[in-house]
Amino acid sequence: MAVICATIGRGRHSSLIEEWKAAATAGADLVELRIDCLRREPDLKRILKDRFTPLVFTIRRGADGGMWRGDEEKRRAILREAIALGVDYVDLEDDVAGEIRRFGKTKRIVSHHNLKKTPDDLDEVVARCNEKDPDVVKVAAMAGSIADASRILKLGQGSKFPTITIAMGELGRFTRALNAKYGAPFSYAGFNPERVFAAGMPLLSELKKDYLYDQIDADTEVYGVIGDPIGHSLSPAIHNAAFRSLGLNKVLVPFQVPKGGLEGFFRDLAWIGIKGCSVTIPHKEDLIPLLQHKENAVERVGSCNTVAIDAEGVRTGYNTDYRAAMDSLEAVMGRSDDPDAPSPVIDKQVLILGAGGVARSIAFGLARRGAAVTIVNRHEERAAQLAEEVGCRSANWGARATILADVIVNCTPVGMHPNVDDTPLPPAAFQRSGTVVFDTIYHPENTMMLKLARERGCTTLTGVDMFLRQAALQFKIYTGQDAPVEVMRAALKRKLGPLKDE
Incomplete structure (x- = not known):
């Protein structure tokens, strides 16, 4: 079973020891002590007197991303002292490991770091590490592309020694969870959230609670959420909680895929056998030409937010945004229990902000239900094009605050974490008490736009309800089982804090 190693490093001995103790209390299985962060010469007997967890002893050189600026011979002497004191693991760079002999029960991590790029000769790098008497090999390199990250992760397949593969940077974040599979x-x-030791490194709480890293093994099926940016996504937390609550050996991880990179993503990671993906900005429309099959909603709307992939690599697209958004809006507007009753949005004046994938789904859904839709977007030609396809009208972005509407729907990323003080509409836009204001952003739940609308007597709908509904539909597509919605809600509550309606 793979475990999580929490990396800590402080300038003072006392702070390092206290943080080690805190990490143990927080559930760290293993702790890496970054001795290079200490401002004074390390007193190893003091540091190692009380061992709160098994440990990895590391003194990282500046060239490898560390803070050690002292003499190299002194550094090696400290490493030898740590081995003599019986630390559980010692990290030895591949150009140094041959100079420091094995002793006692200390296990040797022979590591290679490249902070600038992914080496072309990765296989040779691993071969060199394998020759230096390792118990564990570690390869950490900066990924410049999904292809780089894929090559790094693949080093773990069939490796001679247990190999920790880390593609640094946001493009390689997924490798930090999936390396357990290999x-x-x-x-x-x-x-410590205030101390980041490597680009793309998750926090202990993320790996432990969002990815359930210690439950990932060779048989774990892989799903993803793809977008750019993707670090804000809460999909991993809620889907992984749902998978494990039903005893399903599956994991969903984030893939940061730049616009135009979808084809390469599917090609470069085909060897993993990804079973399905949630799809977000900016790929919901670009994905469609890469699908072999698609449901009617995708055909009709021209946007896809979910893809299932079979054993032969055949991709089938779905649009769960469409159904989830309509269900959310109709519920807050008083949908009748009579299935033959007209939708409560019929004849309502609806203003949609944005012209991307979510806006497209909602615009088509509302128009089909008889709403009078107006679309505005910063790029006015996109608004006009979408309006023509939907059969509604568009307006100038600059006039958005003066358009009278019964329903306002924000489908732009304005106000999304971390830019939580931004709003796509000024306070003057909320002119009519009782207007329904729907923000499809779910992180944060209560956006600045919704706060302003609520202050002026509007009925507000957060993106959380739509997010949970569409995620539950995705779960059904992925697994064939009904989603444990309350488990998903609890996971979302943990990530966002108490939900507004609870």
């Missing part, structure tokens, strides 16, 4: 004995995570 034999990594552990993965590194940050502990």
